[in-house]
Amino acid sequence: MLTAAICTIGDEILIGQIVDTNSSHISRALNSIGVKVRYMNSFGDERSEIISNLDQALSQNDIVIVTGGLGPTKDDITKSALAELYGSTGFYQDEAQFEIVKRIVTRRGIELSDLNRAQASVPQGSIVIPNQLGTAPCIVFRFPEERYPHRPTLYSLPGVPFEAIGLLPDVISDIKSHYQLADIHHKTLVTFGIPESTLAKQIEPWEDALPEDIKLAYLPNPIVGVRLRLSTYGGVKDEEIRRIDTEFEKLREMLGDAIYGEGEDTLQIVIGKHLKNKGMTLSAAESCTGGKIASLLTSVAGASQYFYGSVTSYDNSIKENILGVPHEIIAQHGAVSRECVEAMAKGVNRIMNTNFAVATSGIAGPGGGSPEKPVGTAWLAVAYHDKTTGKDEVISKKVAFNSSREVNIDRFASNALNLLRLYLESH
Amino acid sequence: MLTAAICTIGDEILIGQIVDTNSSHISRALNSIGVKVRYMNSFGDERSEIISNLDQALSQNDIVIVTGGLGPTKDDITKSALAELYGSTGFYQDEAQFEIVKRIVTRRGIELSDLNRAQASVPQGSIVIPNQLGTAPCIVFRFPEERYPHRPTLYSLPGVPFEAIGLLPDVISDIKSHYQLADIHHKTLVTFGIPESTLAKQIEPWEDALPEDIKLAYLPNPIVGVRLRLSTYGGVKDEEIRRIDTEFEKLREMLGDAIYGEGEDTLQIVIGKHLKNKGMTLSAAESCTGGKIASLLTSVAGASQYFYGSVTSYDNSIKENILGVPHEIIAQHGAVSRECVEAMAKGVNRIMNTNFAVATSGIAGPGGGSPEKPVGTAWLAVAYHDKTTGKDEVISKKVAFNSSREVNIDRFASNALNLLRLYLESH
Numbered sequence: 001m002l003t004a005a006i007c008t009i010g011d012e013i014l015i016g017q018i019v020d021t022n023s024s025h026i027s028r029a030l031n032s033i034g035v036k037v038r039y040m041n042s043f044g045d046e047r048s049e050i051i052s053n054l055d056q057a058l059s060q061n062d063i064v065i066v067t068g069g070l071g072p073t074k075d076d077i078t079k080s081a082l083a084e085l086y087g088s089t090g091f092y093q094d095e096a097q098f099e100i101v102k103r104i105v106t107r108r109g110i111e112l113s114d115l116n117r118a119q120a121s122v123p124q125g126s127i128v129i130p131n132q133l134g135t136a137p138c139i140v141f142r143f144p145e146e147r148y149p150h151r152p153t154l155y156s157l158p159g160v161p162f163e164a165i166g167l168l169p170d171v172i173s174d175i176k177s178h179y180q181l182a183d184i185h186h187k188t189l190v191t192f193g194i195p196e197s198t199l200a201k202q203i204e205p206w207e208d209a210l211p212e213d214i215k216l217a218y219l220p221n222p223i224v225g226v227r228l229r230l231s232t233y234g235g236v237k238d239e240e241i242r243r244i245d246t247e248f249e250k251l252r253e254m255l256g257d258a259i260y261g262e263g264e265d266t267l268q269i270v271i272g273k274h275l276k277n278k279g280m281t282l283s284a285a286e287s288c289t290g291g292k293i294a295s296l297l298t299s300v301a302g303a304s305q306y307f308y309g310s311v312t313s314y315d316n317s318i319k320e321n322i323l324g325v326p327h328e329i330i331a332q333h334g335a336v337s338r339e340c341v342e343a344m345a346k347g348v349n350r351i352m353n354t355n356f357a358v359a360t361s362g363i364a365g366p367g368g369g370s371p372e373k374p375v376g377t378a379w380l381a382v383a384y385h386d387k388t389t390g391k392d393e394v395i396s397k398k399v400a401f402n403s404s405r406e407v408n409i410d411r412f413a414s415n416a417l418n419l420l421r422l423y424l425e426s427h
Numbered sequence: 428m429l430t431a432a433i434c435t436i437g438d439e440i441l442i443g444q445i446v447d448t449n450s451s452h453i454s455r456a457l458n459s460i461g462v463k464v465r466y467m468n469s470f471g472d473e474r475s476e477i478i479s480n481l482d483q484a485l486s487q488n489d490i491v492i493v494t495g496g497l498g499p500t501k502d503d504i505t506k507s508a509l510a511e512l513y514g515s516t517g518f519y520q521d522e523a524q525f526e527i528v529k530r531i532v533t534r535r536g537i538e539l540s541d542l543n544r545a546q547a548s549v550p551q552g553s554i555v556i557p558n559q560l561g562t563a564p565c566i567v568f569r570f571p572e573e574r575y576p577h578r579p580t581l582y583s584l585p586g587v588p589f590e591a592i593g594l595l596p597d598v599i600s601d602i603k604s605h606y607q608l609a610d611i612h613h614k615t616l617v618t619f620g621i622p623e624s625t626l627a628k629q630i631e632p633w634e635d636a637l638p639e640d641i642k643l644a645y646l647p648n649p650i651v652g653v654r655l656r657l658s659t660y661g662g663v664k665d666e667e668i669r670r671i672d673t674e675f676e677k678l679r680e681m682l683g684d685a686i687y688g689e690g691e692d693t694l695q696i697v698i699g700k701h702l703k704n705k706g707m708t709l710s711a712a713e714s715c716t717g718g719k720i721a722s723l724l725t726s727v728a729g730a731s732q733y734f735y736g737s738v739t740s741y742d743n744s745i746k747e748n749i750l751g752v753p754h755e756i757i758a759q760h761g762a763v764s765r766e767c768v769e770a771m772a773k774g775v776n777r778i779m780n781t782n783f784a785v786a787t788s789g790i791a792g793p794g795g796g797s798p799e800k801p802v803g804t805a806w807l808a809v810a811y812h813d814k815t816t817g818k819d820e821v822i823s824k825k826v827a828f829n830s831s832r833e834v835n836i837d838r839f840a841s842n843a844l845n846l847l848r849l850y851l852e853s854h
Contacts, residue, residue: 290725298717
């Protein structure tokens with residue numbers, strides 16, 4: 001099986017000013033074509049560090065993918081380190097990339113600088129995969145047998161995430177056309193609502209009975225839920241996928257509606273599919289989640305087909321004046337109450353003229369809260385307005401978490417979406 | 428200077444199912460106390476990989492921080508690998524952590540399982556920093572001189588981000604109390620609105636004149652803007668900070684209001700400070716940003732003091748019926764127009780009875796768009812309602828980007844916030 005190392009260059013990662021999201025995308029893409037990522041590595045902008053780390057990565061792996069260190073500013077020295085490592089005698093200007101640089105600079109309405117021009121200059125002996133989305137190209141080095149007996153390939157990508165991700169399909173094509181690839185098969189089910197440890201206990205007998213060569217992994221995420229992934233290496237594709245499906249069928253029987261999707265499904269994607277199938281519309285009224293639910297729903301391309309809009313009613317005056325929550329409800333029960341959140345859901349459904357609505361009201365922290373309603377408490381509601389009968393149906397649920405403000409908001413939002421997902425599945 | 432390695436264990440990172448956000452937090456914390464992070468490393472759940480990678484990290488560094496591999500499920504084998512590496516003869520139950528495990532399990536309303544109990548069991552010879560936020564503790568191994576001459580310390584943290592981050596202050600205290608620390612000084616200015624390459628060109632003379640020992644780094648981020656960080660190692664703290672301040676003063680003169688803050692400042696934090704100082708309130712009307720602006724504004728604890736709420740008007744009916752955008756405006760100019768976004772801003776200010784409002788309308792993609800208004804185009808507006816005179820003031824701006832849906836949304840949102848920030852600074 002081909003192996004790969006993913007290397008990230010840049011002091012900005014080592015000092016923690018930015019999070020490396022590229023490596024995750026790259027490893028997923030490599031995985032999908034059966035290339036095993038053995039390790040990921042981040043190191044600093046120093047020439048000797050770059051050379052020794054990349055030399056080690058090339059010695060041990062068939063494919064090395066490097067991100068970062070190609071920006072236009074002076075703290076980047078990757079390109080000359082790569083030239084040294086490869087033994088390039090100089091640099092040349094890649095014309096395809098230079099045209100893109102000129103186009104981008106012109107569109108930004110700025111003058112072409114030497115720094116921009118330098119972006120299209122690459123070491124002799126390397127080839128370029130042009131980057132349509134930015135000024136720095138992907139530079140490909142195919143190392144000869146004299147250098148490393150297994151003739152590895154190094155791909156150097158810009159560090160800007162959407163540029164690196166934009167170049168990935170071309171990198172994957174290049175790998176596919178230059179290597180004989182082994183097979184990897186995996187499939188993922190996505191669950192929501194059962195904590196990881198409870199889930200593990202619940203499916204223990206099933207897990208213990210799994211064939212030796214089928215590997216299970218738990219991938220928990222506060223917004224998505226727990227993903228369960230089964231993998232096998234080698235074998236015949238159809239047969240292996242059939243074996244995984246057979247195991248997942250057993251799991252579906254055990255977990256029921258806690259399973260909501262497969263692969264890259266998220267709650268907002270699945271909700272979108274349900275609404276499109278029903279030809280129905282959705283709105284949201286958010287207090288403690290402060291726009292997070294709307295933001296998740298609209299992260300799905302095409303959400304405008306079913307998502308009409310939302311009201312973030314952070315101040316109680318907005319709950320009353322715009323969503324029409326009766327003043328007495330807030331006075332009597334408080335904003336974090338079943339009564340308030342149900343009125344919010346019904347209210348937003350009414351003012352936006354939608355079929356379904358989801359609402360939240362809670363305390364994300366760190367401040368606020370009381371002994372009865374501590375930080376981390378939220379009420380969630382889902383309302384359905386039947387346009388034929390004019391009747392409203394509403395369900396609600398209280399949740400309590402113990403996380404940071406950010407994670408509490410994420411959990412309130414995903415639990416509200418899950419309440420909606422379950423409601424849509426049963427109506 | 429003390430050096431550190433940050434190691435992340437888990438196939439879920441190598442196959443790209445989750446993004447490692449922990450390492451960034453950890454490196455920032457280490458950096459702040461003058462510990463230099465030499466590298467970060469992610470590798471798989473295999474015993475031999477874990478042992479060889481950690482052995483290498485311990486050989487080369489004073490401090491090794493490990494995250495991941497401590498969850499309750501079966502794909503975790505880190506703890507026994509750590510025991511083997513340290514030479515532990517067995518395991519013991521840490522009573523403090525066991526009490527926390529019982530408390531958490533009880534609150535979740537689930538039964539205490541063997542898997543839960545095992546979380547409080549740690550290798551002999553290690554000590555525990557209890558984890559109040561989850562079941563797996565931080566396990567500390569102080570290696571003796573016989574093992575590694577420089578007597579490094581290894582901290583093993585759970586992989587769940589808010590738990591790992593929650594434990595960090597205790598880890599940092601532990602490091603401070605066990606090591607003599609060298610000094611690192613850095614200070615960061617945050618800019619918005621100038622692309623990295625233009626900025627680099629603009630400040631080139633200043634950068635060229637920087638003293639040799641003051642290091643500059645560019646840290647671009649589509650939401651925050653470009654951070655400029657100056658660092659020095661060693662020296663006397665007050666003197667070094669004064670030297671950095673002197674350099675930054677020159678930069679402030681060159682960049683003017685493109686600089687909006689320092690350190691960890693974000694646009695939403697700075698906007699919050701301005702509004703609190705003025706004692707004024709804010710609302711938002713979002714179309715293409717779909718809740719992102721509200722979500723950013725409410726990510727700041729205490730935002731309820733000045734942020735009243737928002738309307739996500741994804742469907743045009745919401746723009747008309749709730750925000751009161753005249754039908755003729757949309758019919759004549761379209762939803763993505765100066766006229767529409769200005770009406771949205773004034774409308775939300777009116778219905779929420781706020782002083783300031785920010786609004787967006789654009790095309791995030793991938794679908795939609797036209798030759799005149801391609802994907803990536805958005806109109807942004809800021810409105811001010813003078814409650815004494817009853818007069819409205821509104822400014823607007825068109826932006827155009829060329830990114831993925833996700834990044835387009837981020838950029839629309841941050842540019843709208845920056846328009847608001849500039850407006851607040853001059854009013």
